[in-house]
Amino acid sequence: xxxxxxxxxxxxxxxxxxxxxxxxxxxxxxxxxxxxxxxxxxxxxxxxxxxxxxxxxxxxxxxxxxxxxxxxxxxxxxxxxxxxxxxxxxxxxxxxxxxxxxxxxxxxxxxxxxxxxxxxxxxxxxxxxxxxxxxxxxxxxxxxxxxxxxxxxxxxxx
Amino acid sequence: xxxxxxxxxxxxxxxxxxxxxxxxxxxxxxxxxxxxxxxxxxxxxxxxxxxxxxxxxxxxxxxxxxxxxxxxxxxxxxxxxxxxxxxxxxxxxxxxxxxxxxxxxxxxxxxxxxxxxxxxxxxxxxxxxxxxxxxxxxxxxxxxxxxxxxxxxxxxxxxxxxxxxxxxxxxxxxxxxxxxxxxxxxxxxxxxxxxxxxxxxxxxxxxxxxxxxxxxxxxxxxxxxxxxxxxxxxxxxxxxxxxxxxxxxxxxx
Numbered sequence: 001x002x003x004x005x006x007x008x009x010x011x012x013x014x015x016x017x018x019x020x021x022x023x024x025x026x027x028x029x030x031x032x033x034x035x036x037x038x039x040x041x042x043x044x045x046x047x048x049x050x051x052x053x054x055x056x057x058x059x060x061x062x063x064x065x066x067x068x069x070x071x072x073x074x075x076x077x078x079x080x081x082x083x084x085x086x087x088x089x090x091x092x093x094x095x096x097x098x099x100x101x102x103x104x105x106x107x108x109x110x111x112x113x114x115x116x117x118x119x120x121x122x123x124x125x126x127x128x129x130x131x132x133x134x135x136x137x138x139x140x141x142x143x144x145x146x147x148x149x150x151x152x153x154x155x156x157x158x
Numbered sequence: 159x160x161x162x163x164x165x166x167x168x169x170x171x172x173x174x175x176x177x178x179x180x181x182x183x184x185x186x187x188x189x190x191x192x193x194x195x196x197x198x199x200x201x202x203x204x205x206x207x208x209x210x211x212x213x214x215x216x217x218x219x220x221x222x223x224x225x226x227x228x229x230x231x232x233x234x235x236x237x238x239x240x241x242x243x244x245x246x247x248x249x250x251x252x253x254x255x256x257x258x259x260x261x262x263x264x265x266x267x268x269x270x271x272x273x274x275x276x277x278x279x280x281x282x283x284x285x286x287x288x289x290x291x292x293x294x295x296x297x298x299x300x301x302x303x304x305x306x307x308x309x310x311x312x313x314x315x316x317x318x319x320x321x322x323x324x325x326x327x328x329x330x331x332x333x334x335x336x337x338x339x340x341x342x343x344x345x346x347x348x349x350x351x352x353x354x355x356x357x358x359x360x361x362x363x364x365x366x367x368x369x370x371x372x373x374x375x376x377x378x379x380x381x382x383x384x385x386x387x388x389x390x391x392x393x394x395x396x397x398x399x400x401x402x403x404x405x406x407x408x409x410x411x
Contacts, residue, residue: 037208044259047272047295049302058325077327083390084381085178088185090388092192093327095266099195102263118263121200129194145321 057142059104059151063127066135066156073100073127073138099123104140107152114152124157134158164289164405165281166243171398172277173240176251178394179274180232183258187225196261197222204263220261228254245282252278270391273299277398293406296399297359304356313353316346323386331386355379362403363410373400 061073075093083090103119114120127136140152186192198220205216218224232254239247255274258266265271273295280292312318323335338345355375362369380393 032207033210034207037204038210041205041208041260041264042256043264044271045256045275047269047276047299049269049272049299050306075327076329077388079328079330079385083388084384084393085390086181086185087388087390088182088189090327091182091267091391092186092189094388095262096195097327098265098268116203118200118204122195125195125197125200126191129191145317 057104057144059100060141060143061100061123061138062141063131063136063138065131070139073130096126099126100140104142104151107140120154124154127157159401159404159408161286161289161405164401165284167401168277168289168292168398169243169248169281170240171394171401172248172251172281173236175274175277175391175394175398176232176239176255177236179258179391180229180236180254183232184226184229187222187229193222196225201261201263205260209260219257225258225261228257232258245284248278248281252282267389267391269299270389270395273392273395273399277395280399280402289402289405290409292399292402296396296403297362299396300356300359304353304359307349307353308357313349316342316349319349319352320345326387328386328388363407366407366410369404369407373404376400 062070063073064070075097077090077093080087080090099119099122103114103117103123106117106119107114110117123138127138135156135158137156138154139150142149142151198217201220202213202217205220206213209216211219232251235247235250235254238244239251252275255271255278259271276295277292280288280295282288283291307313307318310318312321317339320335320338323338324332326332326335338348358372362372377397380396384390384393
């Protein structure tokens with residue numbers, strides 16, 4: 001049995017493949033894809049088991065409305081009877097408290113303008129949701145066992 | 159415990175955990191607070207940068223409607239997985255969970271998200287290998303947590319527990335933290351108990367006779383963690399890893 005190699009068709013296929021990979025690459029470039037952000041978004045796939053292992057700073061979100069004094073944003077919850085099974089309120093509050101922590105880390109690590117970060121926008125949305133129609137300013141406070149220090153102060157948000 | 163029984167029990171418990179998570183996601187997705195904070199306007203720039211997908215697909219996948227549909231698919235697949243024990247449902251659950259985590263910028267509920275992936279992977283690998291993989295991660299999760307605590311000075315001094323309890327979102331638990339801070343000896347005793355309990359996990363394969371007693375302590379431990387910090391997802395997903403631990407320990411001569 002003999003195979004007939006059709007050079008014309010093979011060349012066309014190679015050309016098509018090259019065009020396709022060039023198209024894919026240009027799509028990825030257009031999409032502004034950043035592998036570092038991708039790894040950040042899928043980090044739950046890489047397990048780490050260091051729970052409550054060291055006392056780091058706790059981060060609080062303080063806010064002030066116009067002509068009012070600073071107050072700490074409260075995420076307090078109550079125990080619920082079916083909370084062991086289904087607890088959307090508590091989990092949402094935990095996610096909000098995680099946002100505060102993420103903003104604190106991004107403020108310290110970031111080299112870009114923090115106002116463009118998703119987490120900054122989300123904290124602004126959270127405060128606007130709880131205090132609609134108010135001009136509001138917030139700060140992130142690092143709280144240790146013995147001291148409190150301001151980490152970040154926002155501008156006025158309306 | 160036989161391989162077949164441990165696989166079925168793991169699948170059942172995993173399905174249950176994913177069912178609860180799916181219902182929570184659905185209820186959260188309907189809350190105005192969630193819709194305001196986790197809206198696509200806030201998230202889209204990061205998602206476009208982090209996912210190699212066209213913008214139009216990203217916006218559809220991570221819309222509010224998309225999140226609710228994802229939660230519904232998770233609920234249906236969790237129930238189907240518990241009834242039919244077919245790997246396809248668990249593969250879909252893995253995709254659902256991945257998209258949920260991405261929606262919450264990588265992690266929604268800390269370690270429970272990671273353990274959910276581990277249990278899902280174990281069930282998908284299936285057979286003896288899947289159960290052993292899951293058991294190793296399960297036991298390692300306790301040991302690693304204990305070892306990290308042992309290395310930390312604040313845990314060795316007994317201060318850490320009061321500090322962590324003081325950060326609970328439950329005001330009544332913060333009251334206990336204040337009492338604990340005033341009684342450092344109790345704090346130290348509890349810290350030693352927690353560290354010893356977590357470190358002992360790796361000894362279980364060599365002490366099969368203590369497995370039931372250890373499991374009872376595990377259930378109490380996770381219930382206490384839930385009561386103190388509201389981490390209900392941790393309870394269900396860690397318990398679902400236990401049939402594999404029972405099976406793997408039974409393999410040790």
